[in-house]
Amino acid sequence: MVNDRLTTTLAALADPTRRAILARLCTGETTVTELAKPFDMSLPAISKHLKVLEHAGLIARGREAQWRPCRLEASPLKEVAEWVEHYRRFWEDSFDRLDEYLTQLKSKERKHGRHHRRRRRT
Amino acid sequence: MAVTTDAAAGREIVASRVFDAPRDLVWKAWSDPKHIVQWWGPKGFTTTMQEMDFRPGGTWRFVMHGPDGTDYQNKIIYREIVKPERIAYSHVSGPLFEASVTFSVQGDKTRVEVRMVFESAELREKVAKDFGAVEGLHQNLDRLEQHLAKM
Numbered sequence: 701m702v703n704d705r706l707t708t709t710l711a712a713l714a715d716p717t718r719r720a721i722l723a724r725l726c727t728g729e730t731t732v733t734e735l736a737k738p739f740d741m742s743l744p745a746i747s748k749h750l751k752v753l754e755h756a757g758l759i760a761r762g763r764e765a766q767w768r769p770c771r772l773e774a775s776p777l778k779e780v781a782e783w784v785e786h787y788r789r790f791w792e793d794s795f796d797r798l799d800e801y802l803t804q805l806k807s808k809e810r811k812h813g814r815h816h817r818r819r820r821r822t
Numbered sequence: 823m824a825v826t827t828d829a830a831a832g833r834e835i836v837a838s839r840v841f842d843a844p845r846d847l848v849w850k851a852w853s854d855p856k857h858i859v860q861w862w863g864p865k866g867f868t869t870t871m872q873e874m875d876f877r878p879g880g881t882w883r884f885v886m887h888g889p890d891g892t893d894y895q896n897k898i899i900y901r902e903i904v905k906p907e908r909i910a911y912s913h914v915s916g917p918l919f920e921a922s923v924t925f926s927v928q929g930d931k932t933r934v935e936v937r938m939v940f941e942s943a944e945l946r947e948k949v950a951k952d953f954g955a956v957e958g959l960h961q962n963l964d965r966l967e968q969h970l971a972k973m
Contacts, residue, residue: 707833710833784835787835787837787938788837789864790863790864791837791936792837793863793864793865794861794862794863794864795837795839795841795934796865797860797861797862797863797865798841798848798851798861799839799841799842800861801851801857801860801861802841802842802843802847802848802851803842803843805843805847805850805851805857806843806847809847
């Protein structure tokens with residue numbers, strides 16, 4: 701379930717600046733200069749973050765030397781969502797079943813308890 | 823029911839729920855092989871128990887049968903057992919992860935929280951080696967015990 705690509709994706713997402721960059725890219729492609737604007741960071745620092753995101757396949761960049769717009773690549777995010785969904789389903793279902801089972805156990809214990817008391821009285 | 827992933831903490835999934843049952847009963851449902859197979863796994867799955875040695879270092883092996891007929895072999899090694907508060911285990915068949923389950927009293931109810939931390943590729947080898955060493959040690963102790971019994 702956890703493959704190396706997922707590990708790379710999660711590592712790339714483990715930084716608030718990179719998550720903010722991805723959030724910005726959800727509204728459409730843009731330049732590095734535009735991306736850097738909201739952050740109190742140098743362009744090289746932003747470029748470093750972009751390299752991590754690009755390596756993780758979370759963004760793609762245009763080929764033109766002057767105008768290299770960044771855009772979001774959503775497929776690794778889908779993988780993260782599927783990974784979480786797998787375990788969400790596992791625990792949600794298991795907890796549902798445990799809940800029902802505990803109800804059964806409780807009613808059994810109650811019956812057993814009554815039986816016990818009755819026997820003690822006689 | 824809350825299931826979250828905290829990417830910032832790195833590869834962690836947390837699931838929790840409050841059950842309307844006393845903690846001792848919830849503990850029983852997790853620690854007794856005859857109980858745990860009754861509820862473990864997603865809807866439509868059944869579990870075949872192969873071995874459940876419920877103590878630190880003990881192994882739990884089981885097969886989960888999916889509704890489509892697919893079998894999933896699982897192996898877990900218990901790392902820590904603090905009755906009736908906490909169980910920590912390592913899932914040593916793929917996917918590798920470390921899990922801790924805490925049971926806390928909330929009035930006459932019990933809150934169960936499961937935390938799963940998934941290993942990075944770099945850690946996998948190290949963990950596998952550690953487990954190998956721990957298992958080897960237990961096997962050796964078992965053999966020693968058998969040997970001492972014969973003496």
